[in-house]
Amino acid sequence: MNNTVIDVHNISRVYNPDTIPVYAVNNVHLHLQRGEFTALVGPSGSGKTTLLNMIGGLDKPDAGTIIINGMNITELSPRELVDFRLHNIGFVFQSYNLIPVLTAKENVEFIMLLQGKSKQERDQRVQQLFKEIGMEDKLNVRPAQLSSGQQQRVAVARALASKPQFILADEPTANLDSKSAANLLDIMALLNADENITFLFSTHDQRVINRARRVITLVDGKIASDTAAVDISQPHKFETV
């Protein structure tokens, strides 16, 4: 059985192609296996978010193909992409982005409502996820009444609710204090280890980099380094090609 979840073939994304072309992502080639816990690092403007957006089907590459779980998503229509994202990808954003008028439970349930899951399925999944993120007592609390760390944990639960192929997390710890960040990373690491969920983070945060089992460094839209193991005792240094 093919274990590759994300298969990126020589993708490029160019802004202003007709005037002064800027390569946000330049001929990137990348494979991620199921169960990887990978950090995508690099300085600001290196193309991390653009690459993540393209892998997540939110943006289209100008060249190359992206195959997710055997499906070439670069050939999908915008409508098909929405469905694809709904069933295959979990997103965690830097600023949590929970729907403020819904409770924590309803936020997690929301994505399952979009999937058309039954109430029984939704309830079971919500209970399981809140247990995993350690927030069983906060089911009916609105986001505004939760701490930043708790909100981000709910966002992780929401990302997992649809049982996706992998989770894309864009700077998930950027707005969290050390304790909350460590707690969130513990949860994600546990989910990765126990449920074999694939995580791909874009991050500047050394705490995330330290916990990652694979670190891909982007510089000027190109992969500068890709390592399956890093020395977690040492801060990660950006390298140039």
Place this chain on the structure above:
Amino acid sequence: MKWLAKLAWKNIWRNRNRTIITMASVFFAVILSVLANSLQTGTFDNLVKNVVSFYTGYLQVHKAGYWNEQILDNSFEVSASTKQKILSQQNIRAVAARLESFALASSADVTKGCLVAGIDAEEENNVTGLKQKLIAGSYLQAADAGVLLAQGLADRLQLKVNDTIVLIAKGYHGATAAGKYAVKGILKFGSPDLNDKALLMALVTAQDFYGAPGMVTSYVLSLNETKSLQATATTVQQALGSNYEIMTWEQLMPDIKQHIKADADSMRYVLGVLYMLICFGVFSTLLMMMVERKYEMGMLVAIGMHKRLMMLLLLIESLLTVLAGCVLGILTSVPIVYIMQKYPIRLSGESAKAYERFGFEAIFPTSTDASIFISQGLIVLVIGSVLSLYPVYKVFRLHPVTAMKR
């Protein structure tokens, strides 16, 4: 889809102030437009009632072709069965027969052209309330030999009650008509034109004067329900056949109709400005809402919410807000309009006197016609619904990556 409606409801109240501002702009717009419209319609109805009750009646029955050539030769024989046919139609309240023509009226030294109307005194009073216009002398009896003069004509001829007036005219089929009559009373008409030239006498006296026994030129009809004017005209026409022409007051007095139309047109501009204000009120709040929620919308599309669902969500939110404003506006305007009909705006001082000189009561009542509430409510609802398409359009154009850029 219940969850979508639930989410829409929660979203409506996520920014309470914004929702209240939107609802308030729709609410006040509905009240103002209903009030403006019902005041205008009520005032026009009052104007028509006044004008019609002067003399014309809501409908008139003539021999076919009379209105184009208003001569005695185009009169027709008065008939109890024809009258009965008219009265048996729905919505006819009363019928008055008239024989109308012209004559030269003379007093001692003065001669003046006048409109002579032979009337059935009681029937005429039922239709136009003629007795109330009497300011001197006494009212006509059934076969009275005296005449009633309009005040302006009496002044011009320098005649008073019990004086004698001499009339000369061309009678039926070219006969010469001449006679002298005692002035039995003086009438004051609201219409200056009528006040300067009307002379009324008993129908049989007029028939005798013009040598047209048993003939009339018109039946003047009053109605129970004035809104169904055209429908009533049609049923009367069907009942009487093509030998008769049935004319509405709008055809008989096209200048009044034109005046109402011109006034209604100018009111349309006023309402147009009002509608524009609603547009700005509602649109600005929608604009604010879209700016506030742009990031969230981008995120929702990113995680897998179809744009069509989001469009539906925003449409439900906007429509519910506008609908609530509309319903509240209509519910509030109903008692206001009813109160203003019972206690109409009443002019006082010189303005009131000016109105009263023309025979109008100086009041501006509102109309409680249900169609006003429904039409104005619907117009505002349609405006709101059209504006609700803006968020839909923005979602249609939304790109999640661009939307999620801070």
